[in-house]
Amino acid sequence: MASPGEVLVKMENVSKSFGHVNVLRNVNFEIGHNEVVGLLGDNGAGKSTLIKILTGVHTPDKGSIYWKGKKIVHYNVARARDLGIETVFQERALSEQHSLWRNVFMGREATDRWGFINVSKEKKETQRIMRDYMGFTSSALTTDATVGTMSGGEKQGVAIARALHFQADLIILDEPTTGLSLSETRKVLGFVEDIKKRGKACIFITHNIYHVYPVAERIVVLDRGTMVGQFAKSDVTLEELVDRLYLVAKTGSLSGQETNASLSDNATGEEIGQDRQSDMP
Amino acid sequence: MDSNILRESKTQISVSVVFAAILLLFIIGNPATFLSMRIYYSFMVSVPFFAIMALSLTLIVICGEIDLSFPAIMGFSGFIFTTVFHLSGSVGFALFLCVLVGLGAGLLNGLLIVKLQLPSLVTTLGTQFFWMGFTMVASGGLGKTLVPTRESVLYNMMVGRIGGIIPAQILWMVLFAVILWVVLNRHRFGAHIYYTGDNPASARVLGINVNRVKMIVFTQMGAFSAFAGVISSLEVVYFWPTLGQGYLLRTIAAVFLGGTPVEGGIGTIYGTFIGALIIGKLEAGIIAMGMHGFWTQLIYGLIVVVSIAIHSVLRRR
Ligand SMILES: Nc1ncnc2c1ncn2[C@@H]1O[C@H](COP(=O)(O)OP(=O)(O)OP(=O)(O)O)[C@@H](O)[C@H]1O
Ligand SMILES: [Mg+2]
Numbered sequence: 001m002a003s004p005g006e007v008l009v010k011m012e013n014v015s016k017s018f019g020h021v022n023v024l025r026n027v028n029f030e031i032g033h034n035e036v037v038g039l040l041g042d043n044g045a046g047k048s049t050l051i052k053i054l055t056g057v058h059t060p061d062k063g064s065i066y067w068k069g070k071k072i073v074h075y076n077v078a079r080a081r082d083l084g085i086e087t088v089f090q091e092r093a094l095s096e097q098h099s100l101w102r103n104v105f106m107g108r109e110a111t112d113r114w115g116f117i118n119v120s121k122e123k124k125e126t127q128r129i130m131r132d133y134m135g136f137t138s139s140a141l142t143t144d145a146t147v148g149t150m151s152g153g154e155k156q157g158v159a160i161a162r163a164l165h166f167q168a169d170l171i172i173l174d175e176p177t178t179g180l181s182l183s184e185t186r187k188v189l190g191f192v193e194d195i196k197k198r199g200k201a202c203i204f205i206t207h208n209i210y211h212v213y214p215v216a217e218r219i220v221v222l223d224r225g226t227m228v229g230q231f232a233k234s235d236v237t238l239e240e241l242v243d244r245l246y247l248v249a250k251t252g253s254l255s256g257q258e259t260n261a262s263l264s265d266n267a268t269g270e271e272i273g274q275d276r277q278s279d280m281p
Numbered sequence: 282m283d284s285n286i287l288r289e290s291k292t293q294i295s296v297s298v299v300f301a302a303i304l305l306l307f308i309i310g311n312p313a314t315f316l317s318m319r320i321y322y323s324f325m326v327s328v329p330f331f332a333i334m335a336l337s338l339t340l341i342v343i344c345g346e347i348d349l350s351f352p353a354i355m356g357f358s359g360f361i362f363t364t365v366f367h368l369s370g371s372v373g374f375a376l377f378l379c380v381l382v383g384l385g386a387g388l389l390n391g392l393l394i395v396k397l398q399l400p401s402l403v404t405t406l407g408t409q410f411f412w413m414g415f416t417m418v419a420s421g422g423l424g425k426t427l428v429p430t431r432e433s434v435l436y437n438m439m440v441g442r443i444g445g446i447i448p449a450q451i452l453w454m455v456l457f458a459v460i461l462w463v464v465l466n467r468h469r470f471g472a473h474i475y476y477t478g479d480n481p482a483s484a485r486v487l488g489i490n491v492n493r494v495k496m497i498v499f500t501q502m503g504a505f506s507a508f509a510g511v512i513s514s515l516e517v518v519y520f521w522p523t524l525g526q527g528y529l530l531r532t533i534a535a536v537f538l539g540g541t542p543v544e545g546g547i548g549t550i551y552g553t554f555i556g557a558l559i560i561g562k563l564e565a566g567i568i569a570m571g572m573h574g575f576w577t578q579l580i581y582g583l584i585v586v587v588s589i590a591i592h593s594v595l596r597r598r
Contacts, residue, residue: 057486077488093483095476097546106476107487115469 007069008033008170008201009054009085014063016049023049025225027063031170031201036192038216039205042249045222047205048090051172054203055087056080081108086168088159090175090205096148101126103147104162125165133161133191153184160191171195172203177211189215209245213238223248291595292540296555299538299588303559307566314569322446324561329454330513331528332557335535336454336461337505339553340498341401342536343465345478345545346394348499350405351506351532352525353412354386358507360416363425363520372433380507386412387503391496401499413525420522427518440515450512457505462550474498478545531560534585540592559584 010030016023023046031037041047052058054065056077065072067083094103101123110118110125126143134157147155156176163171173192177185192215195202206212212219213233219241220230228248231241308315334351341348358379366375386408393404430436441449465471476484477494484491509528514520539556541548563584567577 052486055486056488077486081488087486089483089486091482091486093480093486095479095483095546097479098475102472102475106472107484107489109469109472111469116467117469117472119467 006033007031008035008067010066011050011054012064012066014050014053014060014065016046016053016058016060016062023225024053024060027222027225027227029220029227031203033169033201034196034199035218036196036202036204036216038209038212038219039203039222040207040209040212040219040245041222042224043207044224046225047222048174050222051087051174051203051205054080055085055172077107081166081168084167084169085172086163086166086170087172088156088163088174088176090178092155092159094147094155094159096146098147099143100130100141100145100147100150100158101143103158104129104165106162108166129161129165133164134158152179153181156180156184156188160188164191164195168200170201170203172205174205175207176204177206177208185211209238209242213241221245221248223252228252292592293549293551293555295591295595296538296540296552296559296588299584299591300555300559300562303562303566303584307562307570310570311566315566320565320569322448324558324565325448325451326516327564328557328561329448329450330509330516331532332454332535332554332561333457333505333509333512334502334528335532335539335553335557336458336550337502338532338536339539339541339548339550340461340465340474341502342541342543343474343478343545343548344495344498345481346401346495346498347533347543348390348401348405348502349529350386350390350409350412351502352528353409353416354383354503354506354525355510355513355528356522356525357386357412357416357510358383359510359514359520359524360420360522362507362511362514363427366427366430367425370429372430372435376435376511379511380504383503383505383507383510384500385503387500387506388496390503391499394499395492395495416522416524420520422522424519424521427514427520430515431518436515439512450516453508453512458550458554465550470494470497475546479547531564531581534581535560538585538588540588542592542596556588559588 007030010028012028014027014029015025027046027050029050039047039050049058053060056075056079059075065075072079072083093106095106098106104126105117105122110122112118123143130141130143134154141150141154147158150158156179160173160176163173173188176188180188189211192202192204196215204212204216209219217233218230219233219236221228221244229244231244236244304315314320334355338348338351361382362375362379365378366372369375390401390405390408393399393408394401437449439449439453443449443452463471465474473484473489473494476487476489477491481491484494506525510524514524535556536548536553537543537556538559539549539552539554541552560581563580564577567580568574
């Protein structure tokens with residue numbers, strides 16, 4: 001077993017543009033084996049794009065990804081899932097006209113070696129997942145329920161349970177609490193705590209600092225495609241953090257005050273933050 | 282059972298009810314014809330020609346795409362079959378090459394649609410004209426006999442009469458229906474077809490190769506069209522350069538009658554199977570009822586619109 005402090009995944013100098021829009025510029029990001037990182041930033045900051053690169057959906061224009069110290073080549077979604085990265089995408093990535101059990105196994109069906117699906121196994125597993133992770137006890141919800149007819153919270157529950165079920169080393173949650181009621185939000189935060197307890201890593205993307213602060217050990221702030229800084233929770237109080245985020249929103253930088261809470265020595269949050277600052281009038 | 286059990290079975294029940302209702306109507310309208318087996322044998326001769334293509338087309342429609350080129354691929358493949366048969370004297374070799382050509386034509390559709398990101402409707406409209414024109418040019422507009430194929434084993438396997446009465450092609454239709462059902466409902470690839478049609482963006486981020494799925498789906502359509510071209514030519518032991526014409530609308534109608542929505546994402550082989558039977562029965566039935574052949578299209582139109590409306594309403598509930 002690796003120690004919790006060791007780097008699980010590292011993204012180095014990652015840049016990405018769509019057309020002539022630079023969505024990410026030289027982003028460095030890493031996460032430890034058993035760390036919960038909150039990724040914050042305004043709408044359009046590039047958070048989803050960053051994690052889509054990490055999950056193999058997008059190919060970066062520049063930069064590399066290291067998994068447990070090894071550089072990954074020929075990266076794609078299937079590869080990322082095989083490595084042990086599970087994601088709850090912001091768009092949820094569900095197939096709404098299909099059943100709950102189909103959705104749970106979407107893209108990684110339980111098959112024999114000829115590719116034939118073991119339907120009864122998938123249904124049985126789904127039943128267990130619903131009970132264990134989602135706490136679904138409503139009798140109206142069966143494994144055959146069509147996902148499109150479920151409530152927003154239930155749909156998110158499916159996406160989260162699906163990610164938890166596959167026992168990934170890294171679970172990425174992209175705005176998992178958006179549109180959820182208070183009690184459902186609490187459930188999601190409970191999942192994140194579980195991930196930590198089970199010795200796994202989690203990236204938690206949100207706009208809501210009050211959701212991520214209690215569960216994250218480190219907060220990373222992305223602004224208009226650059227990493228402007230990161231904080232170890234032990235170094236900032238919630239109030240300080242809120243103040244700093246306002247500052248970022250206003251000026252695009254943290255005025256060089258950020259704490260270097262990175263795991264390794266070559267954290268670049270600082271220099272990039274200053275880079276941006278020099279752009280300011 | 283399958284996903285979204287209730288809704289899908291609703292569609293399947295409604296298509297079955299339409300089928301039964303029309304049958305009942307015909308039996309009441311002309312009991313002498315519709316209570317004897319003869320008319321059913323004649324369905325079994327002609328329904329498989331387009332039903333096989335309709336079953337295969339169902340996969341494309343579930344993917345959220347459409348193919349208009351299959352009648353032309355059917356004709357072109359028939360031409361290849363006939364030409365190769367006359368050159369080589371071997372039915373087996375001719376069949377093999379012709380299915381290969383069908384696969385190639387289907388793959389070409391897939392490549393154009395996936396690699397160049399062209400909409401399937403216009404792409405296959407284009408390839409339909411292309412293959413139709415190609416067949417005309419290559420054949421010089423002339424037909425050719427296939428009478429010598431009659432002595433072959435393959436002829437009997439494809440369009441012979443089992444026990445002297447049951448046309449072999451109906452068994453092929455049933456076999457293909459079973460195979461495609463298993464693929465769609467029990468195989469990973471079938472699940473990926475559904476997800477591709479339902480929400481390609483979701484499918485993609487979960488690691489499903491949406492482009493590959495579409496490519497394969499268009500390719501198989503080419504092969505089934507070629508097969509349909511061969512059996513319909515063998516049935517009449519003659520290759521007509523116009524082979525395939527007249528199959529477009531009834532094949533597509535069978536898919537939609539069967540409850541597969543044009544937006545894709547869902548759909549069933551069972552529905553298409555029954556849809557094809559309905560279309561086939563209408564054709565024979567309307568004439569047997571003593572109505573003029575001119576009525577056929579009008580009644581087709583009515584049945585198609587009414588059934589699609591029923592499916593659509595049922596799905597929304
Ligand atoms: N596939 C794409 N094609 C073109 N532009 C894109 C694409 N995906 C994202 N973008 C653009 O990249 C920028 C960053 O988007 P991204 O979704 O990463 O932001 P985000 O930080 O997740 O925002 P939010 O909090 O609103 O989810 C946006 O300006 C967006 O319009
Ligand atoms: Mg986002």
